[in-house]
Amino acid sequence: MSKLLIRGLCKSFDGQPVLHGIDLTVERGTLLALLGPSGSGKTTLLRVLCGFERADRGTVEIDGRRAASDSLHLPTEQRRIGYVPQEGALFPHLSVADNIVFGLPRGERRAHRRVEELLDLVGLPADYAQRAPQQLSGGQQQRVALARALAPAPNLVMLDEPFSSLDAALRVETREAVANALRAAGATAVLVTHDQREALSLGHEVAVLWQGRLVQTASPQTIYREPATRELAMFVGDAVLLPGVARRGFADCALGALKLLHPVADGPVDVMLRPEQIRICAADDMRDRPGCAHEALVTDVKFNGPYASVHLRTNGATPVSISSSVPGHRAPRLGEQLRVIVDGDALAYSAG
Template sequence: MSELRIRGLQKSFDAHPVLHGIDLSVERGTLLALLGPSGSGKTTLLRVLCGFERADGGSVEIDGRRVAGDNLHVPSEQRRIGYVPQEGALFPHLSVADNIVFGLPRTQRRARHRVAELLELVGLPANFGERAPQQLSGGQQQRVALARALAPAPTLVMLDEPFSSLDAALRLETRQAVANALAAAGATAVLVTHDQSEALSLGHEVAVLWDGRLIQTATPETLYQRPATRELASFVGEAVLLPGTVEQDRVSCALGELALVAPLGHGAVDVMVRPEQIRLLRADETPHDRAALDAVVTEVIYQGQDAGVTLQLQSGTRTMVRARVPGYRCPRPGEAVRLAVDGYVSAYPRVPSQAHSSR
């Protein structure tokens, strides 16, 4: 498989800029999750990389070969890119095997080249090759679409929100099967998604596109623990944002004095704490390793394996915060508890007009 290099990529539609100077590198064998809200430019970027759209500026290189830039536009069929669309887009009048070999030369189509191998790679039995696509579940159809994309041994694989139409249980099973198949094939891949958990669980790296600009590229752990902006902190998971004052590697806020993931000088900041960092204790319990604060539970949203808990601190301005606890430890509304914050937190220089919340 190949490496991907994007430099200064720009694209507009009807004089409206959609991509603003995108710089991005994807190393060989890496699964990059391209994450962003609806309208951020994710699908446009994927279509430009595939050659479905012509770039207005910048360049794209695949394994050192330029395919876009300086008035160059290599057609999509010459880029050796495997493409998996949202709905799989299998041909209903062809068998699974014929769908898989559809893009191969005629002699390989007749021989059903590598069909059994590719079905095994995506976790399906070899006898599925004789079935019609409509005899398969949605998740199985997406695996066949991946097998079809891998059949010509492409340099890159592009996946355009391939799990969005599946129900929750099937989505988890299918995306793990797809991740395993890509890893077994040693594929270099770009997964476009607006699902944060999907990006964090599948991507070796995650690149976040926001209003047509790439605002952070990092490992899933770094992106979640140290998001580049407060807006990104609230987009990637749930965030408690509180005003505070920083002094080098410590910050003081309504939740006490907390340790920062990185020194930040001094002054007014907005502190970001993840709800699962807020540990709930019994009203008579005091942790031996840190200070605890008194609070009252005002709301509980039970979700089975965990629960969202809204709390009102009983000191100072009686700030409201949200915690996330295991479902079996779910407290009751009105219950008095104590809380402590585990781990390190992030902070951002204060924007004077910024409204603070525990979203």
């Protein structure tokens, strides 16, 4: 598989800019999750990379070959890109085998070469080859769509929110199968999604598109733990933001003096914590640790099975609302008085 290199990519529709100078590199064999809210430009970027739309400015190189520039627009069929759309888009009048070989040269189509190998790659039995797409579940159809995309040995695989139409249990199973197949094929792939959990669990790297601009590209751990902006912190998972004051690598806020993951300039800041960093316990449990825990009242509890989201309001002269994520079996009662303690370092954004 190949390396994808994008430099200064811009695209507008009817004079309205949609992509603003996108710079992005996807290394060989990497699965990049392109994450962003609706309207951020994800689909436009995918369509430009596939050749469905022509870029206004900038360059695209796939495997060292220029596919787009100010004066060049390589047709889609010459880019050697495998494309997996949202709904799979299998041909209902063709068998699974005929769907898989559809993009191959005519002689290879008739011979059904590699069908069994590709079905095995995506985790489907060989006898599915003669089935009609209508006989498959939604997740199985998406696996066939991936097999079809991989059949011509493309330089790059593009996946356009391929799990969005599946129910929760099937979504997890299917995306694990797709990730395994891409890994086994050594594929270079771009997964377009607005699902944060999907991006964090599947991507080797995550690139976040926000209002047509790439705001951060990093490992899933860095995107979650060290988001570049407040907005990104709120978008990628749940976040607790508290006003505070930074001094010498610490931030004073309603939960005490918290050590900062990265120092910022002294002065007013917004302190960011993840709910799982806010641990709760009964007041008696903290009797031997005075000063390191803060009293808070449970104002709401949302039980979600394996975990619970607990909303609290701190006591004191200036109460603030915070949230904590705890194992479901440890969910407290509404109105219970607890103590909270922060686990780990905080992140801070300069205020104003």
